[in-house]
Amino acid sequence: MIQKNNTLLTAVPLFSGLNEEEVRSLQALSKTRSYPKDNVLFLQGDPGDSFYLILSGEVKVAILGADGREYILSFLKSGDFFGEMSLFDSESRSASVVTTTAATFLIIQREAFLNYVTQTPSVLTKFLSTFSIRLRKTDAQLGDLALLNVHARIVKTLLMLAQTNVQEISAGQRIISKRLTHQDLASMVGTTRETVTRILNELKTQGHIANDGRKIIIHKSLHQYLDTLADSLL
Amino acid sequence: MIQKNNTLLTAVPLFSGLNEEEVRSLQALSKTRSYPKDNVLFLQGDPGDSFYLILSGEVKVAILGADGREYILSFLKSGDFFGEMSLFDSESRSASVVTTTAATFLIIQREAFLNYVTQTPSVLTKFLSTFSIRLRKTDAQLGDLALLNVHARIVKTLLMLAQTNVQEISAGQRIISKRLTHQDLASMVGTTRETVTRILNELKTQGHIANDGRKIIIHKSLHQYLDTLADSLL
DNA sequence: AATAAAGTGTGATCTTGCTCACAGTGTGTG
DNA sequence: CACACACTGTGAGCAAGATCACACTTTATT
Numbered sequence: 001m002i003q004k005n006n007t008l009l010t011a012v013p014l015f016s017g018l019n020e021e022e023v024r025s026l027q028a029l030s031k032t033r034s035y036p037k038d039n040v041l042f043l044q045g046d047p048g049d050s051f052y053l054i055l056s057g058e059v060k061v062a063i064l065g066a067d068g069r070e071y072i073l074s075f076l077k078s079g080d081f082f083g084e085m086s087l088f089d090s091e092s093r094s095a096s097v098v099t100t101t102a103a104t105f106l107i108i109q110r111e112a113f114l115n116y117v118t119q120t121p122s123v124l125t126k127f128l129s130t131f132s133i134r135l136r137k138t139d140a141q142l143g144d145l146a147l148l149n150v151h152a153r154i155v156k157t158l159l160m161l162a163q164t165n166v167q168e169i170s171a172g173q174r175i176i177s178k179r180l181t182h183q184d185l186a187s188m189v190g191t192t193r194e195t196v197t198r199i200l201n202e203l204k205t206q207g208h209i210a211n212d213g214r215k216i217i218i219h220k221s222l223h224q225y226l227d228t229l230a231d232s233l234l
Numbered sequence: 235m236i237q238k239n240n241t242l243l244t245a246v247p248l249f250s251g252l253n254e255e256e257v258r259s260l261q262a263l264s265k266t267r268s269y270p271k272d273n274v275l276f277l278q279g280d281p282g283d284s285f286y287l288i289l290s291g292e293v294k295v296a297i298l299g300a301d302g303r304e305y306i307l308s309f310l311k312s313g314d315f316f317g318e319m320s321l322f323d324s325e326s327r328s329a330s331v332v333t334t335t336a337a338t339f340l341i342i343q344r345e346a347f348l349n350y351v352t353q354t355p356s357v358l359t360k361f362l363s364t365f366s367i368r369l370r371k372t373d374a375q376l377g378d379l380a381l382l383n384v385h386a387r388i389v390k391t392l393l394m395l396a397q398t399n400v401q402e403i404s405a406g407q408r409i410i411s412k413r414l415t416h417q418d419l420a421s422m423v424g425t426t427r428e429t430v431t432r433i434l435n436e437l438k439t440q441g442h443i444a445n446d447g448r449k450i451i452i453h454k455s456l457h458q459y460l461d462t463l464a465d466s467l468l
Numbered sequence: 469a470a471t472a473a474a475g476t477g478t479g480a481t482c483t484t485g486c487t488c489a490c491a492g493t494g495t496g497t498g
Numbered sequence: 499c500a501c502a503c504a505c506t507g508t509g510a511g512c513a514a515g516a517t518c519a520c521a522c523t524t525t526a527t528t
Contacts, residue, residue: 063377066464071380073373088359089366094373124358125322131365132323138372139307139328143297145379146305146424150515181475190380192516197476214475214524230300384485415505426486431506448494448505 009106012053012079014130017122029112034104041097048086048093049110054078057103061095062187072187073138075100075178084127087113150191152229154199155222157189158209162218172220179214243340246287246313248364251356263346268338275331282320282327283344288312291337295329296421306421307372309334309412318361321347379424386463387423388433389456392443396452406454413448 009015009023058077062070086093087110117123144153167177182196203209208225210217243249243257292311296304320327321344351357401411416430437443442459444451
């Protein structure tokens with residue numbers, strides 16, 4: 001069991017540079033927990049005092065609206081981590097996290113985490129570049145939300161998914177491995193389920209996408225299509 | 235001249251913990267530059283290789299849309315800094331920065347910056363908490379953009395400005411010190427100038443805000459008003 | 469295999485906020 | 499002080515998406 005975590009930890013990019021000694025000390029500070037599907041790990045506004053590293057399974061990070069609607073910031077999976085923000089700035093949790101499959105985590109408490117991280121420069125700089133990447137992503141997303149229409153946002157999101165969740169590439173078409181409902185996509189894009197259905201079908205008849213069961217196949221032409229959408233705004 | 239920067243530097247939160255020696259070495263790595271109003275410092279997509287600390291003046295950080303519209307991420311002023319993201323993750327600039335007044339900066343090039351920062355843990359952790367705060371802000375903003383209507387977004391933005399740019403407090407009302415055009419506000423909120431004009435006038439007749447010349451006075455009642463807006467979405 | 473539950477498809481209608489067009493009002497500069 | 503330019507105000511019409519209401523299909527569950 002401990003052995004298993006051990007091998008996993010160094011496989012995680014965040015902790016990849018650690019030597020055996022460092023891994024052991026990290027191990028001592030952490031505990032492992034498993035949760036079933038659809039389990040709320042924390043809600044936005046909660047005081048936050050722990051860091052989570054996903055060992056297996058998937059979670060959804062989302063912002064909840066007053067009326068029950070949600071905006072999905074991201075899906076995270078094995079090797080990804082979350083919950084560190086509240087530890088660095090001592091604010092409450094800024095978003096909610098829920099498991100979307102059964103999942104197990106490596107969890108580290110505030111004190112231990114901060115001691116450990118601030119004394120391990122390589123980890124510190126990794127967090128810095130991770131934050132930098134995330135910030136870049138959210139900035140771009142803000143721009144999209146403010147400046148693009150739903151059509152373009154959906155196409156962009158599909159292309160993004162095709163980049164990060166590819167299953168296989170075959171003759172200019174990629175399958176998005178993740179099984180997403182139209183409602184999921186709507187919550188990622190900031191629109192309604194019905195609108196997603198309509199636009200997806202439009203894209204289908206135009207030959208830019210297709211279906212493999214419930215998964216979406218992205219055709220190469222979708223890239224060019226996005227360009228034409230951008231141009232038409234000029 | 236050098237003396238002047240010296241005093242300023244330790245006054246900047248980012249470098250507040252530095253001793254005289256550290257300030258001197260930082261000084262050696264940096265140069266000071268001044269630019270007129272409306273000067274483009276860099277555009278999104280540019281390769282980024284320098285860090286900017288604002289010594290005086292103000293800049294606007296914005297994302298530009300294909301059609302010339304912009305989404306304003308923030309206004310930064312003396313003591314604030316920007317441009318560090320591209321240094322940490324080696325990606326191109328994610329947003330554009332333009333001076334909104336004449337302004338002077340302390341500028342540090344990539345190499346020097348990274349050497350310096352990675353060897354000064356106190357600065358490193360300051361960046362970490364700064365990023366954390368920014369990320370939190372952008373996440374919240376994404377939620378607002380996706381889940382709230384224009385009305386609520388404008389009210390929220392006014393309240394935010396009233397918190398960060400207060401001029402004076404007098405009997406339950408605060409003046410936003412920054413002089414913003416309706417177009418500025420529109421670009422911060424993701425709407426059009428006309429809509430801002432209309433909603434601002436509506437808020438005025440409802441007694442939640444007033445004008446002092448071109449500046450906006452926020453009445454206490456605006457807080458409660460935001461709550462009723464949130465409730466009406468239930 | 470039967471039944472429930474979750475997800476998708478689609479029309480009709482309604483609403484918010486955008487666009488366009490122009491008038492009015494400050495405000496800064498030669 | 500006048501002239502221009504930037505900013506604000508407001509009506510009318512329009513359009514993108516939201517909402518509502520069901521029918522239909524696929525996927526789980528017993």
